[in-house]
Amino acid sequence: METNSQYAIILEDVWKVYRVGKTSYPALQGLTLRVERGEMLSVMGPSGSGKSTLLHIAGTLDRPTSGRVIIEGIDVSGLSDAELSEVRNKHIGFVFQSFNLINRLSAVENVALPLAVRGVSYEERVEAALNALKLVGLDGAAGKRPTELSGGEQQRVAIARALVGNPRILLADEPTGNLDSKNTEIIVSLLREINERLGTTVVIVTHNPEVAEKCDRLVRLRDGRVESEVVLHA
């Protein structure tokens, strides 16, 4: 089912309707979006417009109510939980606003975790994790716990974790939402560097126009649909 498409992510007429009791909350209403391989895209939009829902569906964490989702040429609509998990593990790296590290594990253990899930041996995954930490400039903090790191450092560890398995796609949900402007700058530059050096497709959901500015393209959502899009860097 894998095709050699030029798109990393294709969402076609995707609906996501949450039902609470008798009321329906449509989070996505026929959203269509294509993200090219190697593109760095930012998604903006008012609160509740469906940005996080979009990322979750593109990241196979969530299933759409209807519509087609194709990730790296794989139509994920009919896949089982195990198959979706494998897609996530191999092709997708998530970065969240609140870092989402596991506090009892050291930085290097956090970073190595996706490889442990993949079944990679201990030595091999620690080596890969140390490399990923080096990439984000934190190889010196490998043994530290997340609670011993600053917010910016934690987010860089989270990025290292998202990268460690060499995914084709990096999905970041307001990655700078909890950071000051200096750290925001560091994180965005880091994501840009990853995008350029490794060719990773990056999608950043953000409320920060300065973050969006660094991306190739900006997509605005409203009421679960693409409202407008701007190409910033070709």
Place this chain on the structure above:
Amino acid sequence: MRLLDTARYAFSALRERRGRSVLTILGIAIGSGLIIALVSMGEGINTTVTGRLLLLGANNIIILPAQGSNIQFTDADVQRISVIPEVTAVAPFYSAVAEFYVGGVKVSGRILGIDPLQLQIIFPGIKILEGETPPPTSASQVSVGYKVAFPPAVQTTSKLYVGQPIVISASTAGGIKTGSFTVTGIYDRFGASLFFDADSAVVMPLPAARKLLGQTSYQAILVNTERIEAVDYIISELERMYGRSVNIISPTTILQTVRSIIASFTIFLALIASVSLLVAGLGIMNTMIMSVMERTREIGILRSIGMTRREVLFTFLFEAVLTGLVGGLIGLGLGTLLSIGFGRYAGNFLRFGPQFEPLPLEPAITPQLLIGTLLFAILVGSLSGLYPARRAAQVDPVRALRTE
């Protein structure tokens, strides 16, 4: 995810909630320790009591002509019975209520006409205090029990001595038969026995008994086996051979009753201990449910990096299994210590009566018991972990990641 990594991860989670983990582990340890202590004690008591009853002759069967039957036991019967499998000795004997006159003093008791060399079958470990046992072929010599030689009611001055004549009056179906014999030996105190009171008996070789009683055929035959479990089989063989013409007396029914009472009691204790282990299992379940709720976000993270539902289930299940395993292992040590301590203490209370020595109580800590209990602890752990682990697996990752 590799099994070792799942174990490592589960262990880190248990360590993070150290206090809680220690308490749940302790619950399992106490439960399994109690099982080991109580069952090994029960088994130990059973072994001790069985051993004691064996000393009393519980592995002996007596076969005698039934009332009104005209069967005559001869050496041919002894021969027939001795070839039954599991039979280790066959001793034909005579026995009768008797009165003994020694130097004008009268003592009541029983005569036991038996090959003196086979006396050990009836009275295992009986010892000669003075003199010696009469030769098996003697028709005129006897040896006597302790109370015959030293009658409690009589002054010690009237003590019977070796070489002295003794007049015996035995009551038989054909009236009272009297004869005079020479005492060759005196037995030491023996104590309780199931069939005969050794201390108030006069033991006479078979020819002597035949002469006194005027009988040619044996009065009864004692059949001995080393394995108490074989008694039922031997009885069935004897019944097959002789049918209704004989009565078969066996104390194993008593022994079996005693043993089954102890066994049921042991099972009862084990059940109580198991309940405490199950309660500890509820403790695991409770902490695991709490843990799943507290770690909802962690579950979301694990799913986002590609863990399947099944792997989430295994990870949480492993924590419960690990709790059961560690608790069980500690329980093995705890149970062993408990039962050894118990054994030292409880032995003082385990005796047949105040006049008896306390029985040595050796708790039976068998590998089967240890392994079985450990497996049970692990089983309890995994069963308790199953429901929380399923809940963990069913956590919606999107919702989990949204929770702050």
